[in-house]
Amino acid sequence: SGPSSSSSVAVTANSDLxxxxxSKTVNFTTASSNTLTLSAATxxxxxxxxxxxxxxxxxxxxxxxxxRLATWASSPKWxxxxxxxxxxxxxxxxxxxxxxxxxTSYYCSYGANYQ
Numbered sequence: 001s002g003p004s005s006s007s008s009v010a011v012t013a014n015s016d017l018x019x020x021x022x023s024k025t026v027n028f029t030t031a032s033s034n035t036l037t038l039s040a041a042t043x044x045x046x047x048x049x050x051x052x053x054x055x056x057x058x059x060x061x062x063x064x065x066x067x068r069l070a071t072w073a074s075s076p077k078w079x080x081x082x083x084x085x086x087x088x089x090x091x092x093x094x095x096x097x098x099x100x101x102x103x104t105s106y107y108c109s110y111g112a113n114y115q
Contacts, residue, residue, distance in 0.1 A: 013031060013033075014031060014033040014034065014035055014059070015030050015031035015033070015034045015035070016034075016035045017034050017035060017036050018036075018037065019036075019037050019039035019063070020036045020037060020038050020039055020040065020043035020045070020068075020070075021039060021040050021043065022040045022042070022043060022044065023043060023044040023045075023046070023073075024036055024043060024044075024045055024046070025045075025046045025047075025048050026045060026046070026047050026048070026056075026058055027048050027049045028047065028048070028049040028050045028051075028054065028056050028101075029048075029049035030049070032054065032055070032056050032057065033056070033057040033058075033059070034056075034057070034058050034059070035058075035059040035060075035061065036058060036059070036060055036061070037061045037062075037063050038060060038061065038062055038063060038068030038069070038070060038086075039063045039065075039068065040068065041067075041068065041069065042068070042069045042070065042071055043068065043069070043070050043071070044070075044071045044072075044073050045058070045070050045071070045072055045073060045074070046073040046074050047074040047076075047099070047101075047106060050099075050101040050106070051101070052101060052102060052103030053101070053102070053103070054100070054101050055098065055099070055100050055101075056098070056099050056100075056101065057096060057097065057098050057099075058096070058097045058099075059094065059095075059096050059097075060086060060093075060094070060095045060096075060097065061093065061094050062086075062087065062088060062089060062090055062091060062092070062093030062094075063090070063091070064090055064091050065090055066088050066089055066090025066091070066093060067088045067090075068086070068088065069086060069088075070086060071083075074106055075106075076099055076105070076106035076107070076108040077105055077106065077107050077108065078108055078109070078110075079107075079108070079109040079110075084097065084110040084112060085112070086112065087112050087113040087114075089113075092115065093113070094113075094114045094115075095110055095111065095112045095113070095114065096110065096111045096114065097109075097110045098110070098111075
């Protein structure tokens with residue numbers, strides 16, 4: 001038999017946080033999925049409001065200038081030990097960072113160059 005029709009999964013709508021500028025705090029109490037448009041040479045991204053055991057996404061888009069970078073103020077632990085090299089193509093550059101929070105540390109992976 002298949003899954004019960006009464007089972008449900010909590011889905012939170014994506015929150016568009018707008019332009020990142022030089023820094024942005026992503027508050028996961030607002031939404032578990034957040035979109036940022038990178039609009040300064042480098043944006044320092046900080047996480048807040050995560051719940052232990054939670055999984056979160058940050059969708060990073062390049063603005064019309066492109067070649068924007070991000071730094072990670074919350075010191076996440078990355079798959080392979082290295083922070084992502086972002087897609088820098090103006091307007092179409094799109095990367096997705098997914099993080100699991102264990103109550104102490106963020107464990108993050110990423111997908112690059114979605115088109």
